[in-house]
Amino acid sequence: MSLERRLTKPLVVIKLGGSALTDKTKIYTPRLSAIHKAAEQISFVQRKAQLILVHGAGSFGHIPAKRYGLHRGFKDSDQIKGLATTKLKLLEWERILDGVFLRHGVHVVPFLASDFAEMKAGRISRVELSPIRDWLHLGCTPIIGGDIVRDANGGFSILSGDQLAAYLAIKLKAKRLVFGLDVDGLFDSNPKLNKQARLLGDVTPTMAMHYATISVGGTVPDVTGGMAGKVIEGVVAARHGVPVYFVSLTKDNRLRKTALGQRVIASSIRPDGHL
Numbered sequence: 001m002s003l004e005r006r007l008t009k010p011l012v013v014i015k016l017g018g019s020a021l022t023d024k025t026k027i028y029t030p031r032l033s034a035i036h037k038a039a040e041q042i043s044f045v046q047r048k049a050q051l052i053l054v055h056g057a058g059s060f061g062h063i064p065a066k067r068y069g070l071h072r073g074f075k076d077s078d079q080i081k082g083l084a085t086t087k088l089k090l091l092e093w094e095r096i097l098d099g100v101f102l103r104h105g106v107h108v109v110p111f112l113a114s115d116f117a118e119m120k121a122g123r124i125s126r127v128e129l130s131p132i133r134d135w136l137h138l139g140c141t142p143i144i145g146g147d148i149v150r151d152a153n154g155g156f157s158i159l160s161g162d163q164l165a166a167y168l169a170i171k172l173k174a175k176r177l178v179f180g181l182d183v184d185g186l187f188d189s190n191p192k193l194n195k196q197a198r199l200l201g202d203v204t205p206t207m208a209m210h211y212a213t214i215s216v217g218g219t220v221p222d223v224t225g226g227m228a229g230k231v232i233e234g235v236v237a238a239r240h241g242v243p244v245y246f247v248s249l250t251k252d253n254r255l256r257k258t259a260l261g262q263r264v265i266a267s268s269i270r271p272d273g274h275l
Helices: 032-045 062-067 079-103 130-137 161-171 205-214 226-239 254-259
Strands: 011-016 050-055 108-111 117-120 123-127 141-145 147-151 155-159 176-181 244-248 267-269
Touching: 011 032, 011 161, 011 254, 032 050, 032 079, 032 254, 050 130, 050 161, 062 079, 079 108, 079 141, 079 147, 108 130, 117 155, 123 161, 130 141, 141 161, 155 161, 161 176, 161 226, 176 226, 176 254, 205 226, 226 244, 226 267, 244 254
Parallel strands: 011 050, 011 176, 050 141, 108 141, 117 147, 176 244
Antiparallel strands: 117 123, 147 155, 244 267
């Protein structure tokens, strides 16, 4: 029996940005108020939609990964201690998030991406989807963070939450994919560096790729591509027929409304021909 026949509510994949949920200028620093705001909105959404939550590693992952050179893949045994340290911190981050979500009544079941996903040359090559399907069918909400996973070419690679969210949205035929950000959406330049940056509305995959090339560059450590990485993965999903949205994680319940298909201040990448 297919996933579509067995789920009683539409499936929505939500990617929670690490820059919104943590302070990426300070190592291992959660933004608890932002996490609570996200959890409140997701608690409402789960009444009307089946959810998969994917989250960034934020300051629990990007800073140590860069410190130990893990973003370059496996080079020598000196990295193993750094790998183990970073994996432990990712587990601590998962416990913080899951604790807040449970307090708000979100029935999360945590997954480690390294337990069910493999990569090749930095891209997902295989994912065992049956455990995720099984928990969805029980009415639970799988929650998965960006992770360090086995790579057939380089020993290991960093799997971004952005790439994973797009992959799951495509394979499980999600109704929509929503990226929750620390900004209002996609801009024609970096809004953190340019106060005159213009918010984009609905764009095609081709237009989105153009803006991805000019959004490179940020103000905090990021080993998975930053905003450009989100846009590129969003384009992949849109080209497979999944509507993709970029919206503030904390403002005016925009995440909640977008996940339920309502119009708010946001940006979207629509499959070609759907603008």
